[in-house]
Amino acid sequence: MIELFGYLLSGVTVGFIYTLVGLGFTVIYNSSGIINFSQGEFVMAGGMSTVFLIYAGLPLGVAFVLAILITSMIGIVLYKLISFSRDSSQISLIILTLGFAIFLRGLAQIIFDKQLHTMPSFVGEGAFEIFETTLSYQALLIMVVASAIVISLYLFFQKTKTGQAMVAASNNVDAAKLMGINIKKILILNFAISAVIASIGGILLTPITSTSYEVGIMLGLKGFCAAIIGGLGTPFGAVAGGLLLGILESLVAGYISSEYKDAVAFVVLLAILFFMPGGIFGNLKSQRV
Amino acid sequence: MLKRFILRALAFLLISSFVVLNAKETIKIGAIVAATGPASFLGDPELKTLQHYVAKINAQGGVNGQQIELIHYDTGANPKKAVTFTKRLINQDEVVAIIGPSTTGETMAIIKFVEKVGIPLMSMAGSVAIIDPVKKYVFKIAATDRMACKKVMQDMNKRNLTNLALISGSGGFGKSMRKQCKEVAPSFGVKIVADETYGKKDSDMTSQLLKIKNNKDVQVVLNPGFGQGPAIVTKNYVQLKIKHPLYQSHGVASKKFIEIAGSAAEGVRVVAPPVVVADKLDDSVAIKKVALAYKNEYEKAFNSQVSSFGGHAYDALHVIVDAIKRANSTEPSKIRDAIEKTQGFEGVDGIVNLSATDHLGLDTETGMIMLEIKNGDWTIVK
Numbered sequence: 001m002i003e004l005f006g007y008l009l010s011g012v013t014v015g016f017i018y019t020l021v022g023l024g025f026t027v028i029y030n031s032s033g034i035i036n037f038s039q040g041e042f043v044m045a046g047g048m049s050t051v052f053l054i055y056a057g058l059p060l061g062v063a064f065v066l067a068i069l070i071t072s073m074i075g076i077v078l079y080k081l082i083s084f085s086r087d088s089s090q091i092s093l094i095i096l097t098l099g100f101a102i103f104l105r106g107l108a109q110i111i112f113d114k115q116l117h118t119m120p121s122f123v124g125e126g127a128f129e130i131f132e133t134t135l136s137y138q139a140l141l142i143m144v145v146a147s148a149i150v151i152s153l154y155l156f157f158q159k160t161k162t163g164q165a166m167v168a169a170s171n172n173v174d175a176a177k178l179m180g181i182n183i184k185k186i187l188i189l190n191f192a193i194s195a196v197i198a199s200i201g202g203i204l205l206t207p208i209t210s211t212s213y214e215v216g217i218m219l220g221l222k223g224f225c226a227a228i229i230g231g232l233g234t235p236f237g238a239v240a241g242g243l244l245l246g247i248l249e250s251l252v253a254g255y256i257s258s259e260y261k262d263a264v265a266f267v268v269l270l271a272i273l274f275f276m277p278g279g280i281f282g283n284l285k286s287q288r289v
Numbered sequence: 290m291l292k293r294f295i296l297r298a299l300a301f302l303l304i305s306s307f308v309v310l311n312a313k314e315t316i317k318i319g320a321i322v323a324a325t326g327p328a329s330f331l332g333d334p335e336l337k338t339l340q341h342y343v344a345k346i347n348a349q350g351g352v353n354g355q356q357i358e359l360i361h362y363d364t365g366a367n368p369k370k371a372v373t374f375t376k377r378l379i380n381q382d383e384v385v386a387i388i389g390p391s392t393t394g395e396t397m398a399i400i401k402f403v404e405k406v407g408i409p410l411m412s413m414a415g416s417v418a419i420i421d422p423v424k425k426y427v428f429k430i431a432a433t434d435r436m437a438c439k440k441v442m443q444d445m446n447k448r449n450l451t452n453l454a455l456i457s458g459s460g461g462f463g464k465s466m467r468k469q470c471k472e473v474a475p476s477f478g479v480k481i482v483a484d485e486t487y488g489k490k491d492s493d494m495t496s497q498l499l500k501i502k503n504n505k506d507v508q509v510v511l512n513p514g515f516g517q518g519p520a521i522v523t524k525n526y527v528q529l530k531i532k533h534p535l536y537q538s539h540g541v542a543s544k545k546f547i548e549i550a551g552s553a554a555e556g557v558r559v560v561a562p563p564v565v566v567a568d569k570l571d572d573s574v575a576i577k578k579v580a581l582a583y584k585n586e587y588e589k590a591f592n593s594q595v596s597s598f599g600g601h602a603y604d605a606l607h608v609i610v611d612a613i614k615r616a617n618s619t620e621p622s623k624i625r626d627a628i629e630k631t632q633g634f635e636g637v638d639g640i641v642n643l644s645a646t647d648h649l650g651l652d653t654e655t656g657m658i659m660l661e662i663k664n665g666d667w668t669i670v671k
Contacts, residue, residue, distance in 0.1 A: 003503060010495035017492055114329045115593075116517050118549045125552065127528050133499065134528045208524075209492040210517045210549045214327070218490030253487075253496040259459075262488045 006133035007254040015246025020201035021223025022238035038101035040220020046199025047211035075195025108213035121207035231279025315358040319384035326365030334599030371395035432656040438470040442477035454483035458514025466513035515540030562597040600637035
């Protein structure tokens with residue numbers, strides 16, 4: 001029983017990490033219908049720039065803010081590239097994001113380096129002891145921050161005018177334009193928000209997993225799975241998908257074999273795509289695909 | 290018109306003869322390293338070391354009065370690229386010897402090409418499969434993962450620990466070492482009682498470690514792997530308050546590991562090549578001078594911590610240079626013969642004694658040492 005509890009707790013910790021990455025996919029998809037495959041690299045950019053700003057001697061707080069700003073600028077650059085693209089079919093734009101991801105990875109290798117980096121945990125290295133297992137302060141912080149982001153995103157999309165305009169823009173661009181919505185502004189804001197969420201994720205993750213130029217590849221993939229499993233387009237979907245994925249992985253590693261752990265993500269992904277193509281919280285937009 | 294033609298022809302002849310003369314003057318050595326990609330932690334220090342020391346050797350007058358020309362290609366750890374570049378080095382660049390590749394997979398892929406043409410190859414990869422069975426033109430410089438396993442198990446024997454739990458990274462390094470450790474375990478009376486793995490990009494290994502913690506047979510844990518994985522394992526290990534001794538592999542034998550794992554690394558034992566602690570070695574250790582000189586020079590030139598991998602490149606280059614000097618020839622087959630006769634070569638990795646039956650020539654005693662992390666620094670376990 002205590003074993004099961006330990007596996008679940010570990011699964012929830014990892015699940016919230018996937019959720020943080022998955023949320024970024026959700027936001028961009030929500031407004032543009034594009035799946036942004038450089039999301040994982042945004043996470044990397046957030047973590048790596050924080051680490052190097054700290055190396056440069058800046059205090060933690062200033063480094064966080066600057067890193068978040070830098071990453072949101074990268075998000076806006078990606079949007080600019082997309083808006084310059086002559087071929088605006090979704091497939092070619094998605095490929096563009098993939099290319100941008102590879103570009104960012106290369107850039108990070110040149111600007112930073114190829115080493116692993118970490119930074120001190122800002123809530124202390126300690127951990128809560130629960131039964132025979134433990135939950136580190138940093139993991140708890142990730143859970144709290146991820147939940148806060150999910151709730152504020154939900155409120156933003158549902159309750160604010162700007163948020164509703166974003167949803168409208170993704171449902172029907174032309175109709176939204178006719179309603180006087182400034183699509184360009186909406187999209188810029190969206191890419192920036194998504195990059196901000198990613199960079200917060202990158203910053204929170206670094207004390208636990210450490211970071212390097214290629215940390216975004218697997219995180220991006222797992223976050224993508226989380227977003228698809230939960231249903232693209234809703235923040236709660238990313239939570240459900242992330243947690244389901246994290247817990248399943250942990251249970252498989254605990255009870256079956258750690259060899260099969262990584263396969264779980266992709267088996268679940270396939271199963272969801274076959275039987276619930278819209279994801280667990282799938283909504284109308286999935287039908288458009 | 291005719292005058293101009295003659296002038297041009299003369300100019301052409303002059304230039305081409307100059308090129309030919311120049312080409313005769315350099316010794317071309319090829320290098321195939323994974324300077325970027327997933328194995329860049331190997332290839333990056335290797336390439337830096339090669340470039341640094343080739344320049345140094347040339348500045349000191351070269352080898353037998355000839356300058357060395359290093360022709361290097363970056364494979365990104367891709368065996369297909371390694372094959373392409375090997376062919377290019379042999380056919381186009383006409384090198385006399387090849388250093389590399391960085392990884393076992395790449396090395397295995399190119400062996401048949403160097404064997405066919407007869408160009409000596411000095412691999413910097415880890416697996417014992419490269420030189421066992423012996424191939425005529427293939428040599429290897431780095432200590433094998435099998436040696437690391439033996440060293441760990443010797444240390445376990447000293448502490449009367451027999452029941453081992455493995456938690457290995459699923460990358461090539463972790464897989465290979467896990468296999469070697471399982472193979473040598475019986476000869477040390479070690480029983481593998483748990484065998485877990487994790488993906489190399491995983492962010493939490495609590496599930497696997499809980500399983501090990503709840504296994505009553507386990508007395509000691511070994512974690513073959515490199516990169517961020519072992520650091521996370523070490524942190525989780527402390528969080529779960531697992532009391533068994535923890536061993537880490539030579540994959541994390543750099544200060545970076547202590548930095549990333551932080552206070553959790555205290556008391557962890559790491560099997561490592563001697564260069565990592567060159568400054569702490571006993572003066573009686575034969576290779577201390579070479580290792581320390583390399584460590585200081587690398588750290589000064591590149592402003593980053595020395596790793597064992599760059600040391601492989603240092604040794605590979607110097608064994609070949611030494612062989613060229615002794616052979617007094619740049620004929621690949623003569624260089625090969627001279628390499629095979631290398632005796633008592635003092636390298637960064639250890640003393641190298643090559644022979645027709647041993648194309649590695651390092652022994653476990655000088656090739657690997659056992660370290661323990663105390664107060665955020667290495668101490669040598671006697």
